Amino acid sequence: MIKVEKDITYICDTKKGIKRLSNQDDFLILETNEYRLFFLFDGVSSLDSSIVLVRKCESFITKNFEKYFTEGIELAQLLFDTNEYILEQKILGMSTCSAVYLSKMQGISYFVNIGDSRIYDFTSQYLIPISKDDLLPGSTNIITKSLGSNYLKRNDFCQYEFTFSNGLLLCTDGFYHLMEAEKKRYFSIFHFKRAENINRAIVKQQIGKNLDDSTYILIKSNGV
Numbered sequence: 001m002i003k004v005e006k007d008i009t010y011i012c013d014t015k016k017g018i019k020r021l022s023n024q025d026d027f028l029i030l031e032t033n034e035y036r037l038f039f040l041f042d043g044v045s046s047l048d049s050s051i052v053l054v055r056k057c058e059s060f061i062t063k064n065f066e067k068y069f070t071e072g073i074e075l076a077q078l079l080f081d082t083n084e085y086i087l088e089q090k091i092l093g094m095s096t097c098s099a100v101y102l103s104k105m106q107g108i109s110y111f112v113n114i115g116d117s118r119i120y121d122f123t124s125q126y127l128i129p130i131s132k133d134d135l136l137p138g139s140t141n142i143i144t145k146s147l148g149s150n151y152l153k154r155n156d157f158c159q160y161e162f163t164f165s166n167g168l169l170l171c172t173d174g175f176y177h178l179m180e181a182e183k184k185r186y187f188s189i190f191h192f193k194r195a196e197n198i199n200r201a202i203v204k205q206q207i208g209k210n211l212d213d214s215t216y217i218l219i220k221s222n223g224v
Helices: 050-069 075-089 173-181 183-190 195-206
Strands: 002-004 008-015 025-031 035-043 095-103 108-114 118-122 127-129 160-163 167-171 214-221
Touching: 002 195, 008 025, 008 195, 025 050, 025 214, 035 050, 035 167, 035 214, 050 075, 050 095, 075 095, 075 108, 095 118, 095 167, 108 118, 118 173, 127 183, 167 173, 173 183, 173 195, 173 214, 183 195, 195 214
Parallel strands: none
Antiparallel strands: 002 008, 008 214, 025 035, 035 095, 095 108, 108 160, 118 127, 118 167, 167 214
16 A cells, blocks of 8 residues: 655555465554554464454444544553453454554654554664564563453553654564664665655565565655
8 A cells, every 4th residue: 555645655565474374464544634543453373363353453443533532642542442342352362553643733643552563763864663562571572462462451551752754664573573684775765765666675675585474554754
């Protein structure tokens, strides 16, 4: 998916991992006259119903999101309520989630991150993660938070304000494990002028290498 608007361009794609039977990842983008919402989901691949859980999350968010942004910015509350909803559905699945709110009016930005999907900020000088992985200390793959977990409380969903100026990348671990190994090349690709060329180059970098599902949302300011 590629969309070019007056102020921003965003490019989104998801690829099944070559060692996976099905793709458990997905993304959701919602837009009003005042703001845009970006959601990235990384379904836990060891649970076959994770993609069902992801679809339920997307359905709940799509139906209910507007009431969370009428009198304030309640992105964290939206995700907490989403988790409460899917727990009621008793689906045997789990998913990490990265979510971003971008205002069209005031330039205010917020993010919430649950699990080990990531949000990166980038400019012409750097590409750095602004989210923190929810992993067991000393572990590289044991996630301590995910949608579908019945022990999460409201304060486990933390909302952070940040400044969006140049570029933003939301991505699953299947994407960034490959990116971190060739960071300079990916950094160069993210600065290509044409969105189609960015997507094409990323596919070329990952094809045949993405053992896990690989999903990303790349958001670039058009300098307006």
